[in-house]
Amino acid sequence: MEAETKRSYSEKDQDYLWHGMKPYQANGTPLIAESGKGSWFTDTAGKRYFDGVSGLWCLNLGHGQEEIIEAAANQMKSLAYFPLSFGHKPAIDLAEKLSELLGGGYRSFFANGGSDANETAFKIARQHHKQSGNPEKTKIISRYRAYHGNSLGALAATAQANRKIKYDVNVPGFVHIPPPYAYRSSFGSYEEDDLRAAEYLEQTILWEGAETVAAFIMEPIISGGGVIHPQSDIYYKKVREICTRYNVLLILDEVVSGFGRTGKVFGYMHGDGFFPDIITLAKGLTAGYLPLGATCVHESIYQSFKTNGTTNHFRHISTYGGHPASCAVALKTIEIIERDQLVNRVARLEQTILRKLHALTSYSFVGDVRGIGFLYGIELVKDKQTKEPLSDETIKTIVAACQKKGLIIGKNGDTVPSGGNVLIIAPPLTSTEDDLTFLVKTLNEVFSETD
Numbered sequence: 001m002e003a004e005t006k007r008s009y010s011e012k013d014q015d016y017l018w019h020g021m022k023p024y025q026a027n028g029t030p031l032i033a034e035s036g037k038g039s040w041f042t043d044t045a046g047k048r049y050f051d052g053v054s055g056l057w058c059l060n061l062g063h064g065q066e067e068i069i070e071a072a073a074n075q076m077k078s079l080a081y082f083p084l085s086f087g088h089k090p091a092i093d094l095a096e097k098l099s100e101l102l103g104g105g106y107r108s109f110f111a112n113g114g115s116d117a118n119e120t121a122f123k124i125a126r127q128h129h130k131q132s133g134n135p136e137k138t139k140i141i142s143r144y145r146a147y148h149g150n151s152l153g154a155l156a157a158t159a160q161a162n163r164k165i166k167y168d169v170n171v172p173g174f175v176h177i178p179p180p181y182a183y184r185s186s187f188g189s190y191e192e193d194d195l196r197a198a199e200y201l202e203q204t205i206l207w208e209g210a211e212t213v214a215a216f217i218m219e220p221i222i223s224g225g226g227v228i229h230p231q232s233d234i235y236y237k238k239v240r241e242i243c244t245r246y247n248v249l250l251i252l253d254e255v256v257s258g259f260g261r262t263g264k265v266f267g268y269m270h271g272d273g274f275f276p277d278i279i280t281l282a283k284g285l286t287a288g289y290l291p292l293g294a295t296c297v298h299e300s301i302y303q304s305f306k307t308n309g310t311t312n313h314f315r316h317i318s319t320y321g322g323h324p325a326s327c328a329v330a331l332k333t334i335e336i337i338e339r340d341q342l343v344n345r346v347a348r349l350e351q352t353i354l355r356k357l358h359a360l361t362s363y364s365f366v367g368d369v370r371g372i373g374f375l376y377g378i379e380l381v382k383d384k385q386t387k388e389p390l391s392d393e394t395i396k397t398i399v400a401a402c403q404k405k406g407l408i409i410g411k412n413g414d415t416v417p418s419g420g421n422v423l424i425i426a427p428p429l430t431s432t433e434d435d436l437t438f439l440v441k442t443l444n445e446v447f448s449e450t451d
């Protein structure tokens with residue numbers, strides 16, 4: 001026992017902890033965090049790092065937000081737990097606040113996180129159609145490159161082959177279509193990519209049979225799949241029209257893009273007249289301080305759950321979904337975002353950062369720099385003409401070199417065909433201008449060593 005306590009955390013990590021998304025490394029030296037302040041954290045060796053991806057795009061207000069910590073503690077002192085088959089004050093207050101942020105008319109079902117919120121959305125969509133006289137409307141359409149979560153339904157909607165290959169996720173009723181992706185247009189036209197991608201949704205609904213399609217799920221801006229977004233709001237406009245035309249519920253996965261990440265309260269607000277039938281939220285909802293997900297549903301859909309006495313209610317719950325402390329943390333998080341005008345701050349700083357990041361295209365291997373708000377993707381290629389992806393090995397070397405210099409950045413999940421060649425940057429919304437200067441300076445240093 002005594003010998004055990006003398007072992008370093010690196011050694012113990014090697015023996016006991018199973019890391020997500022990382023290959024086993026026999027002699028790996030994992031980064032083990034010990035404490036954090038603002039957008040920076042310190043590892044067990046005392047080295048400081050700027051967190052350029054906000055943890056997993058969730059730590060939007062950085063570490064050490066005393067008011068949030070206090071809100072969690074106070075809630076735990078007054079009511080530690082209560083299930084949402086009944087109610088509690090923080091869940092009711094949060095549901096009211098979310099409806100207000102969404103422009104009114106939304107009802108929230110609380111979950112544990114993003115995957116759970118999306119699973120919930122699929123079940124709501126299917127049940128809604130079943131009890132509204134459309135029992136065959138069960139299919140869910142989603143987009144290639146999207147990530148919607150790790151549980152079976154959410155993974156079935158996820159369309160990144162390498163995340164699914166070993167798990168037999170052959171769930172019937174999930175159909176994928178290409179997203180608009182001007183840099184690698186599936187439709188052969190940079191200019192018309194948005195329009196063609198939207199038309200492809202309509203074509204797919206018709207091919208599948210509109211009477212069989214329950215919902216279309218999309219992130220307004222694909223995040224983990226490589227920061228992919230339309231060039232204009234024509235895509236959003238068309239998608240909304242098509243979903244309404246065919247009675248296909250539009251589920252917007254704003255697990256990453258919500259709460260100011262893109263310079264608007266929600267990502268969908270970048271589209272004129274764009275709105276969700278169902279929106280799923282997590283991550284930034286609690287700024288990463290506690291787990292929480294929300295599935296917010298328009299009242300017009302909730303109607304079908306109110307009718308027929310007891311037979312149409314939603315037979316779904318999870319023990320910790322809408323935990324009182326998580327809801328209290330979410331309310332405080334939203335209060336801080338509003339009070340400190342963080343959404344405007346992100347929108348104001350976006351152009352400055354993007355301009356500096358765009359300058360990185362002068363390096364021979366930087367094919368595309370794109371993004372919005374505090375969410376950026378840098379697509380790395382061997383050859384700017386052919387757009388052949390830079391090798392995985394070189395990209396991993398770049399990420400590791402940044403880490404060595406105290407900068408944490410991400411890389412999109414392994415995707416086919418481009419093999420995870422997009423560096424992902426999503427700093428906390430509270431990052432100082434000095435922090436952001438450090439980010440760009442470090443990228444420049446590492447890129448010039450690589451070129």
Ligand code: PLP
Nearest residue numbers: 113114115147148149255256282
């Ligand atoms: N949806 C999107 C867009 C995500 O990026 C993620 C996670 O990264 C999820 C859903 C799943 O969320 P969680 O990990 O909280 O289950």
